[in-house]
Amino acid sequence: MVYKTSKETQERKDMKKQHILDTAAKVFAARGYHHTTVKDIVDEADISIGSFYFYFKSKEELFAALYAEISQKHADIIGSVLNYEGCGLVKSFSRAITASLWAYQQKRDLTGIMMFEAMSLNSEFKKKWFEVVKLNCIRIKDLFRTLSDQGKIDVPDLDVSAMAFEGTYFYLIFNWLEGDDSVRLTDSAFSLTVYNLQAIKAKMDKEEVKKYIEEVLDELEKGMHD
Amino acid sequence: MVYKTSKETQERKDMKKQHILDTAAKVFAARGYHHTTVKDIVDEADISIGSFYFYFKSKEELFAALYAEISQKHADIIGSVLNYEGCGLVKSFSRAITASLWAYQQKRDLTGIMMFEAMSLNSEFKKKWFEVVKLNCIRIKDLFRTLSDQGKIDVPDLDVSAMAFEGTYFYLIFNWLEGDDSVRLTDSAFSLTVYNLQAIKAKMDKEEVKKYIEEVLDELEKGMHD
Amino acid sequence: MVYKTSKETQERKDMKKQHILDTAAKVFAARGYHHTTVKDIVDEADISIGSFYFYFKSKEELFAALYAEISQKHADIIGSVLNYEGCGLVKSFSRAITASLWAYQQKRDLTGIMMFEAMSLNSEFKKKWFEVVKLNCIRIKDLFRTLSDQGKIDVPDLDVSAMAFEGTYFYLIFNWLEGDDSVRLTDSAFSLTVYNLQAIKAKMDKEEVKKYIEEVLDELEKGMHD
Amino acid sequence: MVYKTSKETQERKDMKKQHILDTAAKVFAARGYHHTTVKDIVDEADISIGSFYFYFKSKEELFAALYAEISQKHADIIGSVLNYEGCGLVKSFSRAITASLWAYQQKRDLTGIMMFEAMSLNSEFKKKWFEVVKLNCIRIKDLFRTLSDQGKIDVPDLDVSAMAFEGTYFYLIFNWLEGDDSVRLTDSAFSLTVYNLQAIKAKMDKEEVKKYIEEVLDELEKGMHD
DNA sequence: TATGAATGAGATTTCATTCAT
DNA sequence: TATGAATGAAATCTCATTCAT
Numbered sequence: 001m002v003y004k005t006s007k008e009t010q011e012r013k014d015m016k017k018q019h020i021l022d023t024a025a026k027v028f029a030a031r032g033y034h035h036t037t038v039k040d041i042v043d044e045a046d047i048s049i050g051s052f053y054f055y056f057k058s059k060e061e062l063f064a065a066l067y068a069e070i071s072q073k074h075a076d077i078i079g080s081v082l083n084y085e086g087c088g089l090v091k092s093f094s095r096a097i098t099a100s101l102w103a104y105q106q107k108r109d110l111t112g113i114m115m116f117e118a119m120s121l122n123s124e125f126k127k128k129w130f131e132v133v134k135l136n137c138i139r140i141k142d143l144f145r146t147l148s149d150q151g152k153i154d155v156p157d158l159d160v161s162a163m164a165f166e167g168t169y170f171y172l173i174f175n176w177l178e179g180d181d182s183v184r185l186t187d188s189a190f191s192l193t194v195y196n197l198q199a200i201k202a203k204m205d206k207e208e209v210k211k212y213i214e215e216v217l218d219e220l221e222k223g224m225h226d
Numbered sequence: 227m228v229y230k231t232s233k234e235t236q237e238r239k240d241m242k243k244q245h246i247l248d249t250a251a252k253v254f255a256a257r258g259y260h261h262t263t264v265k266d267i268v269d270e271a272d273i274s275i276g277s278f279y280f281y282f283k284s285k286e287e288l289f290a291a292l293y294a295e296i297s298q299k300h301a302d303i304i305g306s307v308l309n310y311e312g313c314g315l316v317k318s319f320s321r322a323i324t325a326s327l328w329a330y331q332q333k334r335d336l337t338g339i340m341m342f343e344a345m346s347l348n349s350e351f352k353k354k355w356f357e358v359v360k361l362n363c364i365r366i367k368d369l370f371r372t373l374s375d376q377g378k379i380d381v382p383d384l385d386v387s388a389m390a391f392e393g394t395y396f397y398l399i400f401n402w403l404e405g406d407d408s409v410r411l412t413d414s415a416f417s418l419t420v421y422n423l424q425a426i427k428a429k430m431d432k433e434e435v436k437k438y439i440e441e442v443l444d445e446l447e448k449g450m451h452d
Numbered sequence: 453m454v455y456k457t458s459k460e461t462q463e464r465k466d467m468k469k470q471h472i473l474d475t476a477a478k479v480f481a482a483r484g485y486h487h488t489t490v491k492d493i494v495d496e497a498d499i500s501i502g503s504f505y506f507y508f509k510s511k512e513e514l515f516a517a518l519y520a521e522i523s524q525k526h527a528d529i530i531g532s533v534l535n536y537e538g539c540g541l542v543k544s545f546s547r548a549i550t551a552s553l554w555a556y557q558q559k560r561d562l563t564g565i566m567m568f569e570a571m572s573l574n575s576e577f578k579k580k581w582f583e584v585v586k587l588n589c590i591r592i593k594d595l596f597r598t599l600s601d602q603g604k605i606d607v608p609d610l611d612v613s614a615m616a617f618e619g620t621y622f623y624l625i626f627n628w629l630e631g632d633d634s635v636r637l638t639d640s641a642f643s644l645t646v647y648n649l650q651a652i653k654a655k656m657d658k659e660e661v662k663k664y665i666e667e668v669l670d671e672l673e674k675g676m677h678d
Numbered sequence: 679m680v681y682k683t684s685k686e687t688q689e690r691k692d693m694k695k696q697h698i699l700d701t702a703a704k705v706f707a708a709r710g711y712h713h714t715t716v717k718d719i720v721d722e723a724d725i726s727i728g729s730f731y732f733y734f735k736s737k738e739e740l741f742a743a744l745y746a747e748i749s750q751k752h753a754d755i756i757g758s759v760l761n762y763e764g765c766g767l768v769k770s771f772s773r774a775i776t777a778s779l780w781a782y783q784q785k786r787d788l789t790g791i792m793m794f795e796a797m798s799l800n801s802e803f804k805k806k807w808f809e810v811v812k813l814n815c816i817r818i819k820d821l822f823r824t825l826s827d828q829g830k831i832d833v834p835d836l837d838v839s840a841m842a843f844e845g846t847y848f849y850l851i852f853n854w855l856e857g858d859d860s861v862r863l864t865d866s867a868f869s870l871t872v873y874n875l876q877a878i879k880a881k882m883d884k885e886e887v888k889k890y891i892e893e894v895l896d897e898l899e900k901g902m903h904d
Numbered sequence: 905t906a907t908g909a910a911t912g913a914g915a916t917t918t919c920a921t922t923c924a925t
Numbered sequence: 926t927a928t929g930a931a932t933g934a935a936a937t938c939t940c941a942t943t944c945a946t
Binding site: 568569571582589607608609612613616618619623640642643644646647648650651652653 | 710711712794797799808811812832833834835838839841843846847849850853868869872874876878
């Protein structure tokens with residue numbers, strides 16, 4: 001048939017869906033998930049309720065989509081700074097931790113929603129949240145195993161260590177969110193990296209760590225303007 | 227009518243209030259704060275809605291009371307194992323971490339409320355949660371400072387390290403809550419302790435750590451039967 | 453406990469529930485099930501929406517309750533005129549058919565809702581409706597079997613005959629509902645009785661039938677004023 | 679733009695309209711009028727909502743068209759078996775009743791729409807349904823009058839008898855629709871015919887009735903393959 | 905002709921809290 | 926003190942229909 005959905009229409013649809021996502025992110029950030037109504041979102045996005053439900057099955061589905069989007073972006077950022085072959089472990093950790101903090105910093109408001117409200121939702125969604133956490137832990141665990149086998153680090157139980165490592169971000173971010181927004185989360189990158197590198201008994205030169213962190217921050221800031 | 231507030235009556239009132247708190251803890255843990263209705267609680271407690279509102283001004287106030295109670299109990303347990311003068315740092319940390327995990331383990335349901343529900347609520351209450359977290363962090367920070375000044379440990383920024391330390395519990399506990407309830411959280415005490423002791427570059431003998439952990443676990447189990 | 457629900461309160465509750473049922477009947481009759489909103493009902497009954505949902509789980513449950521009530525009343529009326537021992541078959545049929553028509557006539561508006569809208573509802577409710585129909589058919593069938601065994605009537609297949617009998621009311625009532633409300637449904641009692649008595653080849657005297665019908669109508673009208 | 683309405687185009691339009699009708703019949707039958715959305719229909723028909731509203735002004739109009747179509751088909755079948763001059767009354771009734779049941783049986787899904795959905799809708803459409811019913815009743819009534827005048831049958835009030843007769847199908851069909859679809863509705867033709875012939879005191883030979891029924895069923899089955 | 909995104913009135917239902925008994 | 930019926934604002938979601946492309 002001739003009159004089927006044109007590419008153009010599809011593009012407009014994608015844009016509108018993205019517009020809803022962006023608006024929702026803003027509103028959720030301002031009011032929190034439970035205190036945000038669908039009406040709040042559609043008013044802010046200047047669309048009709050019907051449109052909202054055309055693009056998303058429910059408020060919860062929207063949240064899930066938003067969460068998936070953020071997680072993906074976050075993962076992409078981390079991934080982008082780790083695409084170096086033969087990178088030493090100190091460099092890798094410095095880069096990864098810094099990039100992670102940087103990523104949160106980019107979306108200050110959403111970070112709160114995603115990290116702290118996500119888990120208080122329906123079991124359905126809680127699972128999704130937990131899967132992301134577990135996936136992260138598994139990646140770290142695998143890394144720990146490899147490095148441990150190579151004798152480069154010395155950690156107790158891999159599972160526990162991976163979870164402990166992942167957790168070191170948590171209150172740091174929470175504290176940052178609660179505080180003045182003039183403070184940069186990445187200012188804690190050095191200390192956090194050192195804390196964890198010491199925890200796994202990796203040999204390191206603190207000056208080197210500092211250098212790596214500055215390097216990756218430069219890259220990330222530059223990457224943002226492309 | 228004159229309402230007697232004889233000692234006897236007062237006692238009955240206290241018991242009833244406690245009964246509501248206990249029941250609420252159970253229900254909140256099972257369903258989460260937002261998915262728990264006041265009716266759920268009064269049905270489970272076998273009291274009337276009117277009674278509920280006699281004892282608590284609102285659903286939120288009940289939660290606050292509950293949270294205060296849990297925090298206090300938790301603090302008491304930790305405090306009870308740290309009342310040793312001249313304790314070495316390895317011993318102190320081993321005892322504190324283990325006691326903390328043990329405390330969570332004792333009240334599996336309440337742990338979820340304390341750690342995950344509390345922080346996802348709106349402003350007013352979130353603050354209270356954060357205060358507890360901050361207080362913990364300050365204590366750790368002070369300890370880190372003292373030990374650092376004595377040259378016994380080597381940590382980067384004290385604030386960041388304290389928060390990182392505090393965070394190492396987080397996902398461990400979350401993972402434990404999600405899993406099978408046959409698993410003991412205290413089984414992770416050793417690894418968690420080692421991870422953090424290494425992180426702060428404390429000198430330690432792993433066997434010693436193990437011993438301290440067993441010791442404190444024995445004490446705690448015994449203390450329970452008094 | 454002393455302050456538990458008093459008998460008095462219970463009575464008020466029952467009255468209010470009945471008040472909602474009565475009002476709903478009126479509104480359903482006027483607008484039809486699908487065109488009646490819960491708000492219509494509560495406005496008419498002068499209660500709050502909350503009250504409505506305190507007494508009924510949903511609009512559908514209310515309808516079901518209403519339907520059960522009407523069915524029961526209907527069955528009671530039929531039952532009341534059949535409590536005669538050793539009643540001949542002509543008398544029984546005359547009385548039952550007349551009483552049935554009379555019952556419909558008493559609740560003209562509701563009859564339409566109950567007979568014609570009930571079956572277009574959710575499967576859940578449709579089942580209930582069908583059960584009532586089937587129960588009626590079974591009763592008739594049993595009666596047919598007994599009479600047939602006694603050689604007093606001569607019908608083909610019992611199931612089919614019972615359903616055919618039950619159906620003879622249907623369009624008659626529909627036609628009555630559509631027409632002028634000055635017409636009495638019971639005016640068709642004689643013809644309907646004769647039609648069915650002839651169908652089952654029961655021996656009868658038409659004058660006798662007329663007499664029985666007048667008798668039962670008198671009884672019913674008198675019974676109403678007690 | 680000029681829209682050609684060449685014969686070819688017109689044919690394509692008719693086909694599409696019919697396709698929508700056929701699909702709608704299927705969906706209405708499965709879900710009922712009120713529980714079927716326009717989207718359900720267009721999805722099943724694999725057309726767009728826009729197309730739907732090009733061919734039908736509204737959901738209700740579509741239903742009306744569908745109902746008209748079904749009624750017509752049904753009338754045609756009945757008409758086809760009654761085109762015999764000088765047919766005896768027993769034969770006429772046997773043929774008519776059987777043909778009617780057979781017609782319902784052919785389109786099980788549509789039967790539900792025709793008999794049960796149609797009448798439970800709101801005023802405007804209910805009337806149309808009732809007109810068909812009334813028309814049927816009038817035909818039967820006329821027949822009854824003629825036969826009665828000829829002394830071949832003996833019925834009470836003609837109107838009531840016609841409606842009673844028409845009603846004898848009702849629950850039989852409902853029961854058939856609710857049950858297993860392996861059962862043939864025409865299996866009840868004999869009993870239903872006898873019930874009604876007895877009701878009007880027509881003289882008959884049951885074997886004869888059986889023969890007529892078999893005859894007409896053969897004809898109908900054969901007619902289907904032409 | 906064909907498409908399907910967009911609309912928004914309106915329907916159902918929930919639940920924290922109050923207050924008369 | 927205790928009870929639980931009553932309240933009603935507010936939230937989520939549906940769907941027939943329109944209209945720009």
